[in-house]
Amino acid sequence: MLRTETLSINVGPQHPSTHGVFRMLLTLDGERVVDLKPYFGYLHRGIEKTAEQRTYLQNVPFTDRLDYICGMSNNLAYALAVEKLAGIGPIPERAEYLRVIMAELTRVVNHCVAVGFLLNDLGAFFTPVLYCLRQREYILDLFEMASGSRMTPSYIRPGGVAEDVPPEFIPAAKKVVAGLPAFVDELDQLLTGNEILMARLQNVGVLPPERAIAYGVTGPVLRASGVAYDIRRAEPYSIYDRFDFDVVTEPGQDAYARFLVRLGEMRQSARILEQALAQIPEGPVMAEGVRRIRPPAGEAYARIEAPKGELGFYLISDGSPNPYRFRVRPTSLINLQALRDMCVGHLVADVVVILGSIDLTMGEVDR
Amino acid sequence: MTELDIISRLQAALPGLAAEPVEGAKDPTLRVPVGDLVRVASWLRDEAGYDYLSNVTGVDRGEQFEVVYHLYSIARGGGPLVLKVSGPWDQATVPSLVSIWPAAEFQEREVYDLLGISFAGHPDLRRILLWEGFPGHPLRKTFENRTVPNAEMVATMADEEVPHAEN
Numbered sequence: 001m002l003r004t005e006t007l008s009i010n011v012g013p014q015h016p017s018t019h020g021v022f023r024m025l026l027t028l029d030g031e032r033v034v035d036l037k038p039y040f041g042y043l044h045r046g047i048e049k050t051a052e053q054r055t056y057l058q059n060v061p062f063t064d065r066l067d068y069i070c071g072m073s074n075n076l077a078y079a080l081a082v083e084k085l086a087g088i089g090p091i092p093e094r095a096e097y098l099r100v101i102m103a104e105l106t107r108v109v110n111h112c113v114a115v116g117f118l119l120n121d122l123g124a125f126f127t128p129v130l131y132c133l134r135q136r137e138y139i140l141d142l143f144e145m146a147s148g149s150r151m152t153p154s155y156i157r158p159g160g161v162a163e164d165v166p167p168e169f170i171p172a173a174k175k176v177v178a179g180l181p182a183f184v185d186e187l188d189q190l191l192t193g194n195e196i197l198m199a200r201l202q203n204v205g206v207l208p209p210e211r212a213i214a215y216g217v218t219g220p221v222l223r224a225s226g227v228a229y230d231i232r233r234a235e236p237y238s239i240y241d242r243f244d245f246d247v248v249t250e251p252g253q254d255a256y257a258r259f260l261v262r263l264g265e266m267r268q269s270a271r272i273l274e275q276a277l278a279q280i281p282e283g284p285v286m287a288e289g290v291r292r293i294r295p296p297a298g299e300a301y302a303r304i305e306a307p308k309g310e311l312g313f314y315l316i317s318d319g320s321p322n323p324y325r326f327r328v329r330p331t332s333l334i335n336l337q338a339l340r341d342m343c344v345g346h347l348v349a350d351v352v353v354i355l356g357s358i359d360l361t362m363g364e365v366d367r
Numbered sequence: 368m369t370e371l372d373i374i375s376r377l378q379a380a381l382p383g384l385a386a387e388p389v390e391g392a393k394d395p396t397l398r399v400p401v402g403d404l405v406r407v408a409s410w411l412r413d414e415a416g417y418d419y420l421s422n423v424t425g426v427d428r429g430e431q432f433e434v435v436y437h438l439y440s441i442a443r444g445g446g447p448l449v450l451k452v453s454g455p456w457d458q459a460t461v462p463s464l465v466s467i468w469p470a471a472e473f474q475e476r477e478v479y480d481l482l483g484i485s486f487a488g489h490p491d492l493r494r495i496l497l498w499e500g501f502p503g504h505p506l507r508k509t510f511e512n513r514t515v516p517n518a519e520m521v522a523t524m525a526d527e528e529v530p531h532a533e534n
Contacts, residue, residue, distance in 0.1 A: 041496035048481070049505045049512055084393060213418050213441055216470025229441045300393050301422065301437055301447060312422055314435070325506075329422040329437075337473050366496060 006034060009348075013042055017121050017352040020362025024339075024351065031347045036340045043366035051326035056082050056158060056293040059326065064152035066328060067364040070110050072102040072143065073306040075156035080237055081302035081313035082158035086295035091287055095160035096239045097280040101173065102146070102156060103238075103304070104269040104276070105139045108180065110307030111220075111262040111269075112136045114359040115187065118259065121356040122200050128191065135183050138176045145169050159290030174277050180270040184263055192260070201256035205342040205354035208253060215338040219309025219331060220265060221358055223249045224257035231305035242279075243272045255357035262359075294321050306331055308359055332364040370395035370448045373415050380410060389451070394437075396449040401461055404452050408436075408467045416440045417448060420468035425478035427508045432459045432484050463489035481506040498524050 012023035021042035027035035047066070051059045063078040064071040076099055083089055091099075116132030140150040146165045147153035155162050191197055207217070212225040222229055230247040232240040248264035250257035295317040303312035312329030335358050342354050374388050374397055384403055389396035399407050411417040422437035433453040439446030452461055463486035464471040475486045476495040483504035486492055494501065500523040503510050 041494075041498075044496040046505060046512070049510075053512065214469045216420055216468070227441060234441075234444055235446075298391075298393065301449070303421070310421060312437070314422060314424060314437070316426060325424075325426050327422070327424045329424075333473055333477075334470060337470065 004029065011351065013039075017355060019117065019356075019360060020365075022360070022362055022365070024355075026348065026351065028348060031349075033343050033346055033348065033351060036343045036351070038336060038339060040336075040362065040365050043362045045367065047367045048326050048328065052323060055321045056086075056295070056323065059323070060154045060157055061152065063328075064154055065363060066330070066367060067306070067308065067311075067332065067361040068151055069113050069361055070106045070307050071149075071151055071153045072106040072156060073110075073304065073311065075154060076103050076238070077302060077304045077306065077311045078313050079156050079158045080304065081300055081315050082293060082295070084302050085298060085300035085315050085317055086158070086293055088159050088287055088290055088293075091160055091238075092284045093281050094164070094283040095285040095287075097276050098146075098161050098165065098285065099156050099238050100240065100243070100276050101273060101280070102143070102153075102161075104272045105142060105173075105176075107269045107307040108266050109136050109139050110359075111266050114220075114307075114356075115191075115259060115262050118255075118353070118356040118359075119191070119197075121352050122197065124196075128187075131183075131187065131190075135180075138179075142169065142173050142176060145172065157286075158293055160284075160286035164285045170277060170280065173273070177270055177273040177277060180273070181267060184266045184270070188263055192263070197259075198256065200350075200353055201254065201259060201357070202252070203254050204346060204350050205255045205357055206253045207338055207342050211341060212338065215341070216334045217309070217338050219305070219307070219335065220258055220261040221335055221338070222309065223247065224261045225253045226251045231303060231310060235303075237302070237304055243275050245269075245272050255353055258357045258359075292321065294319070299325075301329075303329065308332060308361070308364075309335055328364075328367055330364045330367060332360040332362070336360060336365060370446070373411075373448065376415070377407065377410060380414065381406060389449075392449065394447045394449050396451060398451045398453070401452050401454055404450070405462050405464070405467070407450065408464050411438060411448070411450075412467055416443045417446070418442050419446075420464065420470040421447070423464075423471050423474035423478065425482040425484050425506070427482060427506060428453065429508065430455065432456055432482065434461050434478060434484060436464070459483065460485040460487050462487050463492075465489055480504070483507065500524055 007028045009026050013021045023039040025037040047062050063074040066074050112132040116129035119128035144150050147155035207225050209225040209227045212222050228247045228249045245268045248261050250260050297319040299316040301314045309331040311331050314327040315323050316325035318324040343351050387398045417438040417440050419439045419441045426433040431453045436450040438448045478484050480494040
C-alpha cells in the first residue's frame with residue numbers, strides 16, 4: 001500500500017476568490033479537503049468600540065461600512081434598533097415606503113454581486129458579472145440620486161430618512177424596476193441550464209436544514225436548504241406586512257439551490273418594489289422632534305432580513321448621548337460557521353465555489 | 368405560547384432554578400445563574416423549541432461582566448427570548464453553549480477575544496479578530512481607545528503574523 005500524507009495549504013489572505021482579506025488553512029488528502037480552518041480579522045476596524053464614543057447619529061456612517069455592498073440595509077437595521085431603544089415613532093408613511101424601496105433595491109444589488117462573482121469564481125471571467133454589475137449600476141444611480149453616494153448612503157436614519165428623494169427619483173426607480181424581471185430572465189436563460197454551471201454547483205456544499213439551523217445560518221443559504229424562514233414574514237418590521245411576496249425556497253441544499261434562491265429573490269424584490277412605488281404617499285420623511293437622540297437607560301435588539309441573512313443591532317443605553325454597548329450581529333460571520341462542514345470531502349476547486357455561494361463580505365465579518 | 372408562558376413552564380420544569388425574569392425589558396429577558404446556564408439552555412432547545420441561537424455577546428458592566436444570548440424558534444416561530452448570565456470579573460468563565468447550539472462557536476470566540484470572558488468546554492477557544500499577543504481586550508471599559516504606533520503593535524505579534532516581514 002502506498003504511504004500518503006496530508007498536505008496543508010493556505011488560501012489567502014490575498015486570493016481572488018475570498019472577496020476581501022480572508023485566509024483558509026486547508027488540510028488536503030490528495031485533492032480532497034479533510035479539514036478547513038478559517039482565519040480572519042484582517043479588516044477589523046474596532047467599529048463596536050469606536051461607536052461607544054460617538055453619538056447615535058454619528059454612528060450611522062459606520063453601519064454603511066459593515067457590509068459595504070448593502071449600505072442601505074445596514075442603515076435600516078440600525079435605525080430600527082435606535083428607534084426601539086429610544087421609543088421614536090411613529091415613522092412617517094413616506095419614510096417607511098422609502099425604507100422598503102431602498103432595502104429591496106439593496107437586495108437586488110447584493111444578489112447581482114453574489115451571482116455575478118460566483119460565476120467569476122467558477123472561471124467564467126467577467127462576462128456574466130458584467131451583466132450583473134451593469135444592472136447594479138442602474139440601482140446605484142438611484143442611491144446616488146437619493147443620498148449623494150453610491151455605496152455609503154447613510155440615508156436611512158433613526159426617525160425616518162435623511163431627506164426626501166428628488167421628484168425625478170420615483171419615475172426613474174419605476175423604470176429600473178420595470179426592467180428587473182427581464183434582467184433576471186436573461187440571467188436565468190444564460191445560466192440556469194448551463195451544463196458547466198450545473199456540473200460545478202449541483203451537489204456541492206450540501207447543507208442539510210437541521211445543520212443550517214444549528215449553525216445559525218440565515219438568509220438565502222438557509223432558504224436554499226429548504227427552510228422557509230424570512231424575517232420579513234416571521235417578524236415583519238417596517239411595513240413589510242403590507243406587501244405581497246413569496247418566501248423563495250429550494251429543496252436542493254447545495255450551491256446550485258443558493259444560486260436559484262437568489263434569482264428568485266430578485267424577482268420577489270421586483271414585486272415588492274412595484275407595489276411600494278405604486279403606493280408611496282406624499283408627506284414628511286422624518287418623525288417629529290428627532291434632534292438629539294438620548295435614549296433612556298435600557299437595551300434593545302432589532303433585526304432585519306438583510307440580503308445575506310439576519311442582521312441585528314443590539315444597543316445598550318446608559319442614558320448618555322452615546323451607546324454604552326453597540327453590538328452588530330454580523331450575518332456573514334455567522335454564515336461562515338457552516339463553511340467547514342460544507343467543504344470537507346470536496347475538492348479544493350469546490351472550496352472556492354462554496355465560499356462564493358455563501359456570499360460573504362469581509363467588512364461585516366471583521367467589523 | 369408567549370415567552371412569558373415559557374419562562375413559567377421552565378421554572379416549573381426545573382425545580383430549584385434561581386432564574387429571574389427581568390422587569391421592564393423590551394424583549395422577554397431571563398437572568399440565569401452561571402451554574403444553571405447549560406441546564407436552562409438544553410431545556411429551552413429540547414422542550415420549548417428554541418432551535419436558533421441568533422446572537423451571543425458580552426457586556427462590560429463595570430464590576431460585573433454579562434453575557435447575553437438571543438434565542439428564536441424557527442420551527443414554531445417565536446422569540447426573542449433573551450438569556451443573561453453575569454458575574455464578577457475575577458470569575459469571568461461561562462459554560463460554552465457550542466454543544467447545544469453550534470451557532471455559538473465564533474460568537475463565543477469573539478466575546479473571549481474582545482472582552483476576555485472565558486467559555487468552559489468550547490472546542491477551539493482562540494482569539495478570532497485580533498492576534499494572540501494583542502494586549503488587553505478592547506471592549507472592556509478600562510481599555511483605552513487610542514492611536515497606537517505601528518511598531519508598538521508589531522512588537523506584540525508572533526513572527527509569522529507580521530505583515531511584510533523581512534525574511
